[in-house]
Amino acid sequence: PDEYSAIIFTSKNSIDHFFRICDEMRVKMSQDTKYFCLSEAIANYLQKFIVYRKRKVFAGKRTIADLKNQMNKHKAKEKFLMPVSNLGAKRTTDYLNEHEFDWKDALMYRTVCSDLSDLSDVTYDVLVFFSPLGINSLYENFPDFKQKATRIAVYGNSTKKSVLEHGLDINIMAPAPDVPSMTMALEKYLKVSNKK
Known part of the structure; x- marks a missing residue:
């Protein structure tokens, strides 16, 4: 980290693992x-x-583009490091490359699927997915999964794409203009479906 004067964090996990590794290596951040x-x-x-x-701490609303002004202000002087998982942060890396920042990503942790095979006899009314990894985990644990009456809730476009690629029907989608969070999307769906 000594050679990098700026760090880009895309999640709380990236913070945890970055500082864990700093502690293990006895590195103190400037x-x-x-x-x-x-x-x-x-x-x-x-x-x-x-x-x-x-x-020295800058925050966006949700994406790297929200930090455009602050990052451009420091672009010439700073060398950026971005701690990531094995899944990476495609939208962020594309933005950094497109705008020619001096940056490097550092693989600091792995995101893996949990073993859910003990739940094979359980059925759910709604399955909620926040990332394509969730869909991968579903099919890794239950290769013969059939949607039947189970409703599928999806957050984000990349997750939506993964759900559709697996031939599933999406019943609840967030974010949307009227439902910016998954909680609000679920509430809206329940209100509508309970009226039927």
Whole structure:
């Protein structure tokens, strides 16, 4: 981390693993390091690990493009490091490459599927998926899964694409203009379906 003057965090997991590895390697981050977080929640979580100063922590609303002004301001002076999982952060890496930032990604943790085979006799009214990995996990654990009456709730376009590729029907979709969160999408769906 010494050779990088700015760190980009895409999730709380990336923060946990970055600072875990720093501790294991006995590396202390410079007080001058700048941190770019994709959301306010990620930036707030960062306070567990550093002394929080407005001049060195920048937060977007949800995507790397939200940090455009702050990142462009520091583009010439900073070398960026982005801790990622084995799944990467495609939208963020595409943005950094497209805008020619001096950056490097660092694989710091792996995201793996849980063994859910003990749930094979259980049926659910709704299955909620937040990432394509969730769909992969479903079919890894239950290769013969049939949707039948189970409703499928999906968050995000990449998850939607993965669900459709597996031939499943989407009953609940978020975010949408009237339902920005999965909680709101589920509430709306339940209100409508309970009226029937």
